[in-house]
Every structure is written in structure tokens, then in C-alpha cells.
Amino acid sequence: MTEEEDRVANADQNNLLRRQFDPVLTEPIPARMYLKRPPWLDYARAAVFIAVGIGIGLSIPWMRPTPQAAAIAITPLPVRAARAHLVYSPEVRHPVEVEAKEQDHLVKWLSKRLDLQLKVPVLSTEGFELLGGRLLPGNDGPVAQFMYQDATGKRLTLYVTRPHKGDEITAFRFAQEGRVSVFYWIDRDCGYALSGELDKPQLSRVATLVYRQLEP
Amino acid sequence: MDYNLIVPYIPNLRRYARALVGDRDGADDLVQDTLERAVRKFHLWKPGDLRAWLFSIMHNVFVNQLKARKIAPEVEIDEAVIAAHIPTVNSVDVLDLQRALLCLAPEQREVVLLVALEDMTYADVSTSLGIPIGTVMSRLSRGRERLRKLMNGETKSGLRVVQ
Numbered sequence: 301m302t303e304e305e306d307r308v309a310n311a312d313q314n315n316l317l318r319r320q321f322d323p324v325l326t327e328p329i330p331a332r333m334y335l336k337r338p339p340w341l342d343y344a345r346a347a348v349f350i351a352v353g354i355g356i357g358l359s360i361p362w363m364r365p366t367p368q369a370a371a372i373a374i375t376p377l378p379v380r381a382a383r384a385h386l387v388y389s390p391e392v393r394h395p396v397e398v399e400a401k402e403q404d405h406l407v408k409w410l411s412k413r414l415d416l417q418l419k420v421p422v423l424s425t426e427g428f429e430l431l432g433g434r435l436l437p438g439n440d441g442p443v444a445q446f447m448y449q450d451a452t453g454k455r456l457t458l459y460v461t462r463p464h465k466g467d468e469i470t471a472f473r474f475a476q477e478g479r480v481s482v483f484y485w486i487d488r489d490c491g492y493a494l495s496g497e498l499d500k501p502q503l504s505r506v507a508t509l510v511y512r513q514l515e516p
Numbered sequence: 517m518d519y520n521l522i523v524p525y526i527p528n529l530r531r532y533a534r535a536l537v538g539d540r541d542g543a544d545d546l547v548q549d550t551l552e553r554a555v556r557k558f559h560l561w562k563p564g565d566l567r568a569w570l571f572s573i574m575h576n577v578f579v580n581q582l583k584a585r586k587i588a589p590e591v592e593i594d595e596a597v598i599a600a601h602i603p604t605v606n607s608v609d610v611l612d613l614q615r616a617l618l619c620l621a622p623e624q625r626e627v628v629l630l631v632a633l634e635d636m637t638y639a640d641v642s643t644s645l646g647i648p649i650g651t652v653m654s655r656l657s658r659g660r661e662r663l664r665k666l667m668n669g670e671t672k673s674g675l676r677v678v679q
Contacts, residue, residue: 301653303637310660314632316667317535320613321633324531330544333526335519335555 375439378484381459381493382477384436384445389455389497396432396447406433410444414462416490421458421513423448426506428456439464456496456506463491472511474500483507487515522554525570528634532571535629536578538618546581550574571634571644575626582622616666624659627652 307314375383388395398406403420411418413435420430428448436443436459444460463469463486475482477495481503484493492514494507529550533543554561554573561569617625626645630636636644641652 301657303631306631306656306660307635310632313628313660313663313667316613317629317632321531321535324534325527327527327530329526329530333544333548333551334523335551 376475377459377461377464377486377491378473378475378482378493378495379477380438380443380461381457381484381495382475382480382482384443384459385457385480385482385495386478388434388445389447389457395449395455397434399432400430402432403430410435410460413442414444414460416460416462418444418460419514420446421510423456423506423509426502426509427451428506431455438462454496454498456494456498456503458510459491459493459495461491462489463487472507474504483510485511485515519555521566522551522570525567526551528567529570529574532629532633533574535614535617535633536622536625538614546574546578549577549581553577565640565643567634568636568640568643571630571636572646575645578622578626613667616663619666620659620662624655624662627655628659628663631656 301309398409400406407418407420410433420433423429427450429450431447431449433444433446436445438461441462446458446460448456448458468486469488470484470486472483472485475484479497480495481498481500482493482495483503484491486492492510494503494510496503496506498506526547529547530543533546533550534540537543537546550570550573553576554570557573617629620628623645627641630641630644631638634640638649638652638656641647641656642649645652647655
């Protein structure tokens with residue numbers, strides 16, 4: 301029996317049922333049936349809007365956070381290097397983790413940790429000999445520190461790091477952090493800082509020596 | 517989701533629920549549960565027949581309610597008790613029609629009401645209740661026949677109840 305045949309054959313039954321229940325159609329709908337949206341939906345929607353907003357913001361160059369703005373939050377390379385120098389250079393018994401006599405091991409180890417092919421400059425022409433080196437925590441990864449000492453016991457440290465997000469590529473620069481003088485430069489792959497409590501001309505000579513050996 | 521899409525169907529859902537459940541409060545509870553479930557499951561609705569989708573949700577809620585109340589589909593109900601309340605064919609009142617409906621097995625009641633009240637096609641009923649069209653047709657035919665007998669005051673033995 302098709303729908304149409306059923307409708308004709310059972311018109312009386314349909315009418316009976318409709319007459320009885322159709323009045324429900326015009327009854328006022330109870331207020332509770334007008335459901336409010338669940339609150340989590342609003343939060344979910346807000347989250348989507350915020351995410352889209354951030355996405356749009358980042359995709360428009362002039363809305364991106366500038367490197368300068370980001371740099372405010374991080375410590376500049378010369379300051380990090382000077383602090384590390386101040387912490388480790390006065391150390392009498394443990395100035396380094398690995399001594400110069402294991403130089404091959406030292407370079408291999410630190411190169412692996414920094415994921416950089418490190419070179420240890422030779423500074424004996426300026427009277428400084430390698431003591432050794434250690435691994436330090438940087439702002440966002442490991443940092444290498446090599447320490448040198450001259451015949452009078454003066455120490456220099458060479459701080460080697462991968463460039464931090466906020467570090468701008470820079471040529472040879474000088475910075476004074478308290479009594480520590482720092483010469484530093486940052487290239488695409490690496491940041492270097494030579495720190496010591498030396499006068500500027502002397503440190504400059506040593507730094508130039510380092511720079512020549514490291515920058516081909 | 518847009519709840520405003522669902523609102524227009526509320527009167528139809530209430531009419532059907534009233535006939536299906538019998539009492540106003542129970543019927544509106546069924547509608548309420550259906551609406552809330554529809555909102556939760558709205559992401560599962562594939563744009564298409566929203567009415568059939570809503571009635572299928574009501575069907576599921578209804579079946580769950582029957583299970584929860586441990587009201588097994590009662591096919592073999594004692595119709596003589598019901599029929600005793602139907603004095604004559606000509607003085608059928610609303611209460612009696614409601615009682616007669618409730619004597620139908622729930623699965624027959626659903627099919628009869630969807631066709632009679634909602635004017636659904638067999639295909640719509642099949643979608644709403646999740647049963648094959650052949651089953652829709654056999655339940656409709658048996659449901660209608662049974663309802664007719666109940667309304668005519670006939671008991672299972674085929675005797676007409678007379679005053």
C-alpha cells in the first residue's frame with residue numbers, strides 16, 4: 301500500500317488522531333524549550349576568533365613583534381658573556397670542566413652540544429694559553445666557554461653561542477659590563493664574546509686575534 | 517550551531533510526543549531531552565532533512581526512556597481492561613483514543629503517529645526510526661488495524677464490547 305493509498309484508506313483514523321493532537325501545535329511553547337547555547341560554545345568561539353586574530357597579525361609584516369621589542373626581554377650577548385666571565389674566571393680549583401690537555405675531546409664535546417663546528421683560537425702570541433672549557437646554560441640552549449690565562453694569572457673567557465632570537469647580526473663591538481670589558485660579534489651562525497678584566501687596547505688586540513682566526 | 521533552525525519543529529515534536537507518551541508532562545520531558553540532545557549532537561547533523569533527524573533523536577531518547585523505566589514493549593497487553601473503558605464506538609472521547617494508542621506496541625505507535633500526524637513518507641519514517649521500509653509498512657498496517665479494533669471496542673477475542 302503506497303502512502304497515498306494508506307492516506308485514503310485510513311482518512312478517518314488520521315482525522316481522529318489529528319483532531320485530538322493538532323491543538324498541541326498551537327499551545328505556547330514552554331520557555332524551558334528555548335535552549336540557551338551552552339556556555340562552552342561561547343568560549344570555543346572566542347578562542348577561534350583570538351587564534352584567527354593572532355594568525356592574521358603574524359601574517360602582516362608590520363604587525364609582527366619587532367626584533368627590538370623581543371630583545372628587551374632577553375639579556376644581550378655581551379652581558380651574558382660578562383656574567384659568565386665573572387662567575388667562572390675567579391675559580392681557583394675548577395675554572396674549567398675539561399682541561400686543555402684534553403683539547404680534542406673538549407672541542408668535540410662542545411661542538412656536539414652546540415651543534416656547531418667549534419675552533420679554539422690560539423692566543424699565545426698575546427701571552428694567553430688555553431686552560432680549558434666548560435658547557436653553560438644559555439638563554440635558549442647550551443653555550444661554550446673557553447678560558448685562557450697568561451703568566452701573571454690574568455684570565456680571559458671566550459663565550460660561544462648560537463645566536464639568540466633577539467640577537468642582531470653585528471660586527472666587532474665593544475661593551476663594558478662593570479669591570480669586565482667585552483669584545484663581541486655575532487654572525488649568522490654564531491655569537492662570540494671575549495671577556496676579560498683587561499684594558500681596552502690590550503683586549504682589543506686579543507679580540508682581533510680571535511676574530512681573525514675564527515672568521516675566515 | 518543555530519538553535520533557531522530547530523525551534524520551528526518544536527510544535528511538531530510536542531504533538532508527536534503527546535500522542536506517543538500520553539501525558540503532557542512526560543511528553544514535554546521527552547521533547548526537552550530531545551532538544552538538548554539535538555543541540556549536543558548538532559555537529560553530527562548532515563545538512564538534509566532536519567525534521568527526520570530530530571524525530572530520529574526523539575526516537576532514540578524515547579527508546580532509552582522505555583529501557584530506563586523498564587517498560588518493555590508490551591505487545592500482549594490485556595485489551596479487555598482497556599476496552600472496558602470504551603463504551604461505544606460513537607462516544608469515543610479523547611481519553612479513550614489516548615488509551616487505545618497506549619495499547620499499541622510502542623514501535624507500532626511510532627509508525628502510525630509519524631504517518632498520521634506528520635504525514636511522513638515511508639522513507640522518512642524509515643530514516644527517523646532506523647528501520648527498513650518494509651518494516652515501516654508492516655508495522656503501519658498492523659498498528660492501524662489494531663488501533664481500529666481498539667477504537668471499535670473489539671477485544672483480542674474479536675468480541676465487541678457492548679453496554
